[in-house]
Amino acid sequence: xxxxxxxxxxxxxxxxxxxxxxxxxxxxxxxxxxxxxxxxxxxxxxxxxxxxxxxxxxxxxxxxxxxxxxxxxxxxxxxxxxxxxxxxxxxxxxxxxxxxxxxxxxxxxxxxxxxxxxxxxxx
Numbered sequence: 001x002x003x004x005x006x007x008x009x010x011x012x013x014x015x016x017x018x019x020x021x022x023x024x025x026x027x028x029x030x031x032x033x034x035x036x037x038x039x040x041x042x043x044x045x046x047x048x049x050x051x052x053x054x055x056x057x058x059x060x061x062x063x064x065x066x067x068x069x070x071x072x073x074x075x076x077x078x079x080x081x082x083x084x085x086x087x088x089x090x091x092x093x094x095x096x097x098x099x100x101x102x103x104x105x106x107x108x109x110x111x112x113x114x115x116x117x118x119x120x121x122x123x
Contacts, residue, residue, distance in 0.1 A: 001051040006031065008042050021112055026050060028120070029063035029113035032079065033105060062109040076102050 004025030012018050022032035022045050031048070034041050048057040055061070055068040060075050077085055085100045093099055096107040 001049050003047050003049055005047050006045055008045075010037065021109070023113075023116065024048060024057070024061070024063055024066070026055065026068070027063050027066040028117060029066060030109040030116075031057060031061045031063050033062060033109055062106055063113065064106060065110070065113075073102065076106065080105055 007023045024031040058070045
């Protein structure tokens with residue numbers, strides 16, 4: 001069994017709202033996202049374990065491109081503290097190309113992941 005650390009990064013939107021991302025040490029992609037600085041989640045989500053090709057976070061992870069990911073839509077809603085998915089606002093649909101809130105957040109996580117990978121190759 002191999003332990004992969006999670007790295008938390010804090011962000012601020014131009015309007016001042018804050019959010020944090022959890023970057024998976026295995027895939028290098030965003031595995032979780034929190035609004036504001038959710039210290040409890042950042043304290044609890046510290047690593048994921050991989051054993052025999054199976055990830056301990058496989059069913060609750062935003063890194064849908066990861067070959068070990070098995071997250072379902074309902075679990076993504078739960079991760080984002082939503083009971084049901086909702087239509088996204090018009091600006092989000094225009095910017096992210098997704099029609100639901102969960103779809104927008106997953107797309108935002110994908111774009112941040114791609115940006116992290118691009119930044120890493122520049123170094």
